[in-house]
Amino acid sequence: MAAVSILETKGLTKIYGGLAANEDVDFVLARGKITALIGPNGAGKSTFVGMLSGRIEATRGQVFFEGRDISHLPAHKRIQLGLAYTFQITSVFPGLSVYDNVGLAAGRLLAGKPNLHAAKAAEVLARVGLTDRADQIASDLSYGHQRVLEIAMGLAQDPKLFILDEPTQGLAESEIADFMALIQGLAGDTTILLIEHNMRVVMEVADYITVLDGGRTLASGTPEEVRANAAVQAAYLGTGVDA
């Protein structure tokens, strides 16, 4: 495997009060692939990706993006390097139209080019099936559509690395299928780091899986390797030999 990496962490640690939400996490993310980050509730997954995107300040440790140490860059600068981030709890601009939401996401790169900008927004909306709802106010959308909108806002940035924190949570079955097709279409050009509880999604789309447990990496590898890992079975999949 030894794929080229786009992002690495060394000793990444986050301590809340006395609690280590992440402890010495060393991680390598393969470029152009879909990597799933899994682990039980409270394992520290959101904290980990929060430290990658800069939304959460690390207690210690380093983050390298395309070989560059970005540990001390503020979040907006990391995003400007080509990271996009969707939140576990849906985060859009509630009072603005669907079109304006996507427009703002595309606008950082394309605001000076109105034609490209409008085309980009239209293209992204079409890609996620929100074209008919472009004029609706985001807060009037169903929960599922708001999640899809947030994904669209990620796409609109043409990210090199797209981090999604439980994107399929609350989506209907058909929407989940659309989502899987969407990110499989992105992979190759875009690297995807996906936090996901739905094991069916993970097993179907992930090229690699990293398992976090109690703030530490328990295992990393291909789905087969991780599935076969006894520690993972015991701690997480609940199908372990000694369970």
Add this chain to the structure above:
Amino acid sequence: MTAHGKSWVLHGGVLALLFALFFVLPTYHSGQLSRIMVLAIYAMGFNILFGYTGLLSLGHAMFFAAGMYGFGLTVNLAGFPMPVAFLFAILVAAALALVAGGLALRTAGVSFMIVTLMFAQAAYLVVLYFGEYTRGDEGFVVAREGRMIAGIDLSTDAGRYFCAWVLFGVCFLALAKLIKLPFGKRLIAIRENEERARMLGYDTSRYKLMAFVTSGAVSGMAGATYGLLFGYVGASFAAVPYSIFPLLWVLLGGAGTTIGPLIGVFFMFYLIDISSGYTNAYMLIAGLVLVLLTLFAPQGLAGSLRQKVMPWLP
């Protein structure tokens, strides 16, 4: 018609109406209206920060006063020509906003309100402390030379009205344009969800400071215009009520709408004007109407219009 087209018709229509009103209104009312237009500039400046960026400052009187004193003192004491004094006044307000904003924006929410309030209080005390020049509460009258431009006397009814109209119009149209530009949209994004805006790669701290300085500069311009057209500069314009008024006007008229500030100032002026004709307890009536409006039209007058019948209202 597109939303864009409707918006320009509205803005053009409002300006045309204001222009025409001078010729039909009795002097008393056209005088009131010139004051309303000047204070609406102040309310629009406040609205940039409060209505569009979502930041509530309780200290904007310092910018209004900075503009007013920046103008009046340089005319009277330094003998600056009017246009120079006017531009200087705006710069003073902008510089003060850069400093006050730079510090206040390290805080958020209630602390931000308190810090801006304290800054304004300090500015008020500075005005009183330098009473030798500012004449404190008593204030001073702006020299006549400072109220002329190109031979036009701005202290006449017509001079005052049309100068107020031009400056109001420039701000009104500029702000309508501003909120359609990427900069304006990003301010709105910060109001809607700052964390999301930041996580789209926008340097929200920088945008908030830019909004603060723009807001302070426009408020300062309103203060300078007030001094220019009404010829009086006094410490009461730096005091707490003048920080609260723009909030009331904007809330009444509709925060985050371009037309709201004008409607709010107009409404409040005539509410007090009319009710004081009936009773001495006019502030009670004004207060009651404000409470009712806040209860039944929490988006303000223009905000309610936008919600119910004119979704395109900018």
